[in-house]
Amino acid sequence: EAVFTIRGLSKIYQTGNVEVKALRGVDADLFHGELTVMLGPSGSGKSTFLNIIGGLDTATTGEVRYRDHDLSSASDRELTRYRRDHVGFVFQFYNLIPSLTARENVALVTEISRNAMRPEEALELVGLKERIGHFPAQLSGGEQQRVAIARAVAKRPEVMLCDEPTGALDSKTGILVLDALTATNKELGTTTAIITHNATIGSIADRVFHFSDGAITEVIENETRLKPS
Ligand code: ADP
Ligand code: ADP
Secondary structure (H helix, E strand, O other), rough: OOEEEEEEEEEEEEOOOEEEEEEEEEEEEEEEEOHHHHHHOOOOOOHHHHHHHOOOOOEEEEEEOOEEEHHHHHHHHHHHHHHHEEEEEEEEOOOOOOOHHHHHHHHHHHHOOOOOOHHHHHHHHOHHHHHHOOOHHHHOOOHHHHHHHHHHHHOOOOOEEEEEOOOOOOOOHHHHHHHHHHHHHHHHHEEEEEEOOOOHHHHOEEEEEEEEEEEEEEEEEEEOOOOOO
């Protein structure tokens, strides 16, 4: 079942009189409960694609559907509501509030959303049960990123979008962060998309999109990964 249906998606950035074609007519589907990984060189359009399906940016032309919502014609107000109710974001930098503990950082989200988990539950899901009372400065980079993941999943979004979540981490720590993301994908059935340069993740993805020069040039399906029911 397709959660996102993308057809002919183009994005042109205009800076002064310079035009950059970030996406050139992309067709793609993202499926319910799947983990999709986006690979490709810097500047190939991965972040632009993720930002558009996350409602952080809009298409220049083309169709972007999330279930029965047409994101390509949505107003700013509708996109804000869409992000709030349906999407969890994880970025390279964690954006935790330094004066709040791990638990309190997650509680900022859980206190304002209706169907949220308890902060303890979200932190346990990412393997940080023992760290709930720690402040960001007392946590390693990988642990801080896992708090950010807990914060994103705590509201039980249907969709998780992650832009280089391991970009600031060494590869060993990065694997722990990717493990936390695959765990939330499996346990919550969240439709997940991850941009990463970490080569290990290809094997755990359901689907890999290869980006090149504003296009998806190859889609590889992983037949061996057990599908969530
Ligand atoms: P990737 O995530 O694969 O590194 P991006 O989607 O960030 O690629 O960028 C695709 C192209 O669009 C690049 O040429 C980049 O410089 C350009 N671009 C991205 N964001 C903007 C922006 N806000 N304004 C102008 N150009 C941009
Ligand atoms: P709200 O639900 O309050 O409207 P937004 O829709 O602005 O929040 O953003 C959704 C989520 O994405 C929030 O968690 C916000 O912190 C995060 N976010 C949005 N844009 C960026 C960005 N450029 N860098 C980092 N985080 C961002």
